[in-house]
Structure formats: C-alpha cells, structure tokens
Amino acid sequence: MQIQLDNLVPVPLRDKILQRSSDVWNRQITFTPGNFIKIKAPSGTGKTTLVHYLYHIRTDYTGQVLVDGQPWSAHSKATIATMRQERISVIFQDLRVFEQLTAGENIELKRVMNGQPYCTAEKVAEMAAKLNITHILHQSGRTLSYGERQRVAIIRALVQPFQWLIMDEPFSHLDEENAQRAAQLIAEECKARKAGFILTDLDNDTRFAYDIHYNL
Amino acid sequence: MMPSFYQLLKKIIQTGIGRSRLIMATGGLGIAMILLLIAIQAHSDFDQLLYSQQNANESADFLVINKKITNAMMGQRGQSMFTAAEIADIKQQSFVEAFGFITSNQYKVTAAAPGDLHFYTDMFFESVPDTFIDVKNEEWKWTPADNTIPIILPNDFLNLYNFGFALSQDLPQISQETVKAIPMKITISQGLLTQEFTGRIVGFSDRISSFLVPGSFMEWANAKFGNGVVASPSRVIIKTKDPSNPALVKYLDDKGYNTNQDKIKYSKTKLIVQTIVSVIGFFGLILLLFALLVFSMFVQLVIASCKKKYNYWLHWVLLLVSYNDT
Structure with a gap:
C-alpha cells in the first residue's frame, strides 16, 4: 500500500510552514511500502496533525x-x-486508552473487533510479557500510569494486520529499557507482516534501523 | 474469560457517569406513566359507571326547572316566573340541548266524575311541547272541533291516590286501565263564559309532574278564556345529555333554581372524581416532563463525555463496527 503526500499543507499552520523549509509539508513525497520512516519534528510543527x-x-x-x-x-x-x-494501524500520542475498560479489555476490544481475530489471546499475553505489563492487564484504564498506557496502546496497535504502522511519539513515556523492548517488538511485528512504519518524534534516535529520515 | 466485543462497547458507552440519575429518571418515568394510566383508568371507569346504568335506555335526560319558593316570595306570583332575559340565558347554556316552556291555564278548570261517583274537584292544566312528553299516544291531539280533551296524568299522582289516599279512606284502588276508561266531565270557565268537555286520560308520565293537555288546546283555551295577557312561565323543561354535569348543577345553584334532585345526585361525586383525576393526571404529566428532561440531559452528558475524550477513537470503533459485515 502506497502512501503519497501531494503538496500537503495544514490550513491552521499555513503561514508558519510557508516561512520555513520542510521535508514533508508542501512537497511531493512517496512512502515506499515496507520502509521504516522516521519523521523528526520539533514541537509545534504539526507532528500530530x-x-x-x-x-x-x-x-x-x-x-x-x-x-x-x-x-x-x-x-x-x-x-x-x-x-x-x-x-x-496507529498509535496515537494521546494514547486513547478507555478508562472504563481494564488494560486487557482495551487490547481485547481491538483484537476481536474484526470478527476473525488476527492475533490469538496467547499472542497478546506473550506481547504483554515482553513489555512487562502482564501484571496490569486486569487493572482499570483509569489507574494506569502513562508509561503503562503507552505500552497498552502499542500492543493494541499490533493485534491487527497492517501494511503501515503510524506512530506518534510512541516512547515518550517510557524509560530507555522499556522503550528498547517496545521498539524491538514493533520491529519484529513489522517484519513479520513485511510492513513499514512512519514514526514521528522530537529527537533523533537509533532504536530502529530507519530507511529514511525526514525533518518536518 | 474476556467479554465480547459488544459487551466491551457497551461498557464504553455506559460510562457510569450519572448512573444514579439514569435510575432516578427511569423510576420517575415509570411513576409518571403509572399516574397517567391511573388517571385515564379512573376517568373511564367512572364514566362507564355513570352512563351505562343511568342512561341505558335514553341518550338524554329531561329536567323540569323552577325557581325555589322562599318565604320572602310568598304572595308575589311574579317572582316565581322566568323573565325573558332569564329564559334566554338558560337557552344559551351549553348543557341545554332543547328547551321548552310549561304553559299554565289562565282559566278555571273543574273536573267531575260521571254518573253517581260524586267526585268533583277544582284543578289546573299545563302543557309542554310534545317532544318533551314521554307518553306516545295516537289520541294525543286536539283540534277546536273536538269535544274530548286528552289528558296525561303524572304517575306519582295515581300512586298517591292508590297507595296513600284510597287505602286510608277505604276507597277502591284504581288501575291505569280503569282511569283511562273513565270519561271525566271537564268544565272550563272565566267569569260567565263556560264550556264543557269530556276529559279522557290517555297516559301517565314519569317525567313531568303535572296535568298535561295538548299545546293546541291550551293555546285555544287561553285565547278564548284567558285575560289576553301572555303570562310568563314559572316552570321550564330542558333536555340535557348529562344531568350530573357539574356545570349544570352549579348554574342551577347560582341562579337559585330547583329541579329533581335525584337526577343530579351524581354531580358531586363526579366533580370530586374529576378533580382527583385531573390532579393525578397533572402530576403525572409534570413528572413525565421532568423525567424526560433528566433523560435528555443524561443522554447529552453521555454524548458530551464521549465526544470530549474519545471522539476519534470511538468514532473509529463505530466505523469499524458498522462496516464489519461488508
């Protein structure tokens, strides 16, 4: 699945963007399927947008x-x-974990949504173990820390089939060790699907073997 | 065991915010509906009770109305008569379906039994429009050429005689048929002017307590023997659908008019029941409105809380669900 941007400019940021140069806004870009793409973006440049x-x-x-x-x-x-x-598939910056559901139910909701689950429940348990959140799966979404919510959101994004995974600062609330584990899991899952991802973040990092870097 | 997708979805939508309010609103709605239903039930029950028994055979009732005779009015005949304005006022009341005068005689009437019965009495006649009479009889007509006057007696009158007077005075009781068979000698007079007729009883009325003669006779006799002045009626008769109509009873009370109290006895009950029913209905309606208000606020609250936090996410979930089968 090919994604292309054709002179894309957000209306609210129009003036700001046209005053400076960007690798993404107002350009012709083609994201090649299967590529790991990093988009580095300072605050306020329209990353989440x-x-x-x-x-x-x-x-x-x-x-x-x-x-x-x-x-x-x-x-x-x-x-x-x-x-x-x-x-x-997507990992939102604001995570959007339902507080009315437990952590496990948040993942389950996405898993069974298609009728024919892509992932088995065992696979979910395995991924939860890899990210050290097995013990919080029965906890209400309301009581989860941001780091825990972020890991729930990552697993939730990985229980469906995809050709592209879009991530918005997916490790912002994680310590270095957990971020590394999460990155490893994401990379594995992408490779298993022969999928690419588009990751936006504030800083440079070396957690993935990126194919392409853009500055927003 | 993980809950199913729809259970999870339900859990998201029923946020738990305002659950107590939802329960209260549901309870309120239930009570409101019960009150409304009770009001309707009571209303229809009472209506049934009132109309199925009382008006089983007749769709309307007749009331004879007169002014109450008080001590102050005694000796002043004019005060018991209805003026033209009062009559017009009665006619235009909504509960009056038909209206008629009861016309009195303006001449002297005497009646005597034939043969050796030695019965002689002064009496009076009245007439009402034929539509108000409950006795249907082919003999009930009179033209100036006829020497026989058909007369209708009140049923009560015969009963008074048979069961009161005759028993106590050791006189024979008389059947309706016998009364009808006796030709009465009726003499009407005014001063020196006298004329004799044969009076024949043609029926007995339960509705009007008076000695009735056909309107045509009354008109002719009043013209010939009367004083020429058209007298105002002191009794009128109305036809009404519902004699227990509280409006009718209130009207009679306000004006100081009298009628057969037995016929209007349901009025007070009806008034009380109507008041209770409308109070219940009113509160039911108010409660219903409030319950609906709380419900709409509850729905708004749920939507607002979902919208605020989970707009895209929920929207996306619902989008996925709705196209799941395609």
Whole structure:
C-alpha cells in the first residue's frame, strides 16, 4: 500500500510552514511500502496533525494525501474502514486508552473487533510479557500510569494486520529499557507482516534501523 | 474469560457517569406513566359507571326547572316566573340541548266524575311541547272541533291516590286501565263564559309532574278564556345529555333554581372524581416532563463525555463496527 503526500499543507499552520523549509509539508513525497520512516519534528510543527492526516481523522489541509493513488476523500467509508482494520494501524500520542475498560479489555476490544481475530489471546499475553505489563492487564484504564498506557496502546496497535504502522511519539513515556523492548517488538511485528512504519518524534534516535529520515 | 466485543462497547458507552440519575429518571418515568394510566383508568371507569346504568335506555335526560319558593316570595306570583332575559340565558347554556316552556291555564278548570261517583274537584292544566312528553299516544291531539280533551296524568299522582289516599279512606284502588276508561266531565270557565268537555286520560308520565293537555288546546283555551295577557312561565323543561354535569348543577345553584334532585345526585361525586383525576393526571404529566428532561440531559452528558475524550477513537470503533459485515 502506497502512501503519497501531494503538496500537503495544514490550513491552521499555513503561514508558519510557508516561512520555513520542510521535508514533508508542501512537497511531493512517496512512502515506499515496507520502509521504516522516521519523521523528526520539533514541537509545534504539526507532528500530530500529520499523523491525523495520514490516518484520515482530520481533513483541514490543502493538497492531498494519496492512498493507493487515490486521495482519502475518494475512498468510500467502507473502504476506509476496511483499510483501518486490515492495512493501516496507529498509535496515537494521546494514547486513547478507555478508562472504563481494564488494560486487557482495551487490547481485547481491538483484537476481536474484526470478527476473525488476527492475533490469538496467547499472542497478546506473550506481547504483554515482553513489555512487562502482564501484571496490569486486569487493572482499570483509569489507574494506569502513562508509561503503562503507552505500552497498552502499542500492543493494541499490533493485534491487527497492517501494511503501515503510524506512530506518534510512541516512547515518550517510557524509560530507555522499556522503550528498547517496545521498539524491538514493533520491529519484529513489522517484519513479520513485511510492513513499514512512519514514526514521528522530537529527537533523533537509533532504536530502529530507519530507511529514511525526514525533518518536518 | 474476556467479554465480547459488544459487551466491551457497551461498557464504553455506559460510562457510569450519572448512573444514579439514569435510575432516578427511569423510576420517575415509570411513576409518571403509572399516574397517567391511573388517571385515564379512573376517568373511564367512572364514566362507564355513570352512563351505562343511568342512561341505558335514553341518550338524554329531561329536567323540569323552577325557581325555589322562599318565604320572602310568598304572595308575589311574579317572582316565581322566568323573565325573558332569564329564559334566554338558560337557552344559551351549553348543557341545554332543547328547551321548552310549561304553559299554565289562565282559566278555571273543574273536573267531575260521571254518573253517581260524586267526585268533583277544582284543578289546573299545563302543557309542554310534545317532544318533551314521554307518553306516545295516537289520541294525543286536539283540534277546536273536538269535544274530548286528552289528558296525561303524572304517575306519582295515581300512586298517591292508590297507595296513600284510597287505602286510608277505604276507597277502591284504581288501575291505569280503569282511569283511562273513565270519561271525566271537564268544565272550563272565566267569569260567565263556560264550556264543557269530556276529559279522557290517555297516559301517565314519569317525567313531568303535572296535568298535561295538548299545546293546541291550551293555546285555544287561553285565547278564548284567558285575560289576553301572555303570562310568563314559572316552570321550564330542558333536555340535557348529562344531568350530573357539574356545570349544570352549579348554574342551577347560582341562579337559585330547583329541579329533581335525584337526577343530579351524581354531580358531586363526579366533580370530586374529576378533580382527583385531573390532579393525578397533572402530576403525572409534570413528572413525565421532568423525567424526560433528566433523560435528555443524561443522554447529552453521555454524548458530551464521549465526544470530549474519545471522539476519534470511538468514532473509529463505530466505523469499524458498522462496516464489519461488508
């Protein structure tokens, strides 16, 4: 699945962006399938906005986001829903863990959503063990720390099939050791699917073997 | 065992915020509905009770209305008569379906039994429009050429005689048929002017307590023997759908009019029941409104709380669900 950006400019940041140079905004970019892509972005440059554009939950931009050669708006709701179920997964910066559910239920919700679960429950348990959150799976989402929520959000993103994984500062609340474990799990899962990812973050890092770097 | 997807979804949507409010609103709604239903039930029950028994055969009731005779009015005949304005006022009341005068005689009437019965009495006649009479009889007509006057007696009158007077005075009791068979000698007069007729009883009325003659006779006789002045009626008769209508009873009370109290006895009960029913209904309605208000606020609250925090996420979840089968 090919994702292309065609002179994409967010309307709210328009003036700010046109005053400086960017590798992403207002350019022609093609994300090659299977690539590990890092987008480094200082605060306020529209990092989260870009992630929302890529996942098509915000559309206040000029230019186009092309998916399979078609702009998002040209795809039907059914197609978009299927894409989100099977081809593109996401880790939001604000994590969006449901506080009414336990950590385990948050993951389960996503796992059984498709009717035919992609991952087995054992696989989930295995991933939880790798990220050291087995003991909090029965805890309410309300009582989880940000670090725990972040790891729940990562596993939640990995229980579905995908060709692209979009991540917005996925390790911001994790210590170095846990960040490394999470990065390793993500890399494994991407390779198993022959999938690529687009990761946005504030700083440079060497947690992944990135194929391409962009500065937002 | 993990709950199913829909159980999880339900758990998200039922946030637990305002659960007590939801229970209260549901309870309130239940009570409101019960009150409303009770009001409707009581209303229909009472209506059934009132109309199925009382008006089984007739769709309407007739009331004879007169002014109450008080001590102050005694000796002043004019005060018991209805003025034109009062009559007009009665006619325009909503509960009055039909209206008629009871016309009195303006001449002297005497009646005597034929043969050796030695019965002689002064009496009076009245007439009402034919539509108000409950006795249907082909003989009930009179033209100036007829020498026989058909007369309708009140049933009560015969009963008074048979069971009160006759028994105590050792006189024979008389059947309706016998009374009808006796030709009475009726003499009407005014001063020196006298005319004799044969009076024949043609029926007995339960509705109007008076000695009735056909309107045509009354008109003719009043013209011939009367003093020429058209007298105001002191009794009127109305036809009404519901004699227990509280509005009717209140009207009669306010004006100081009298009627058959037995017919309007349900009025007070009806008034009380109506008041209770409307109070219950009113509170039911108020409660219903409040319950609905709380419900709408509850729904708003849930939507707002979902929207604020989980807009995209929930939207996305729902999007995935709704296209799951396609």
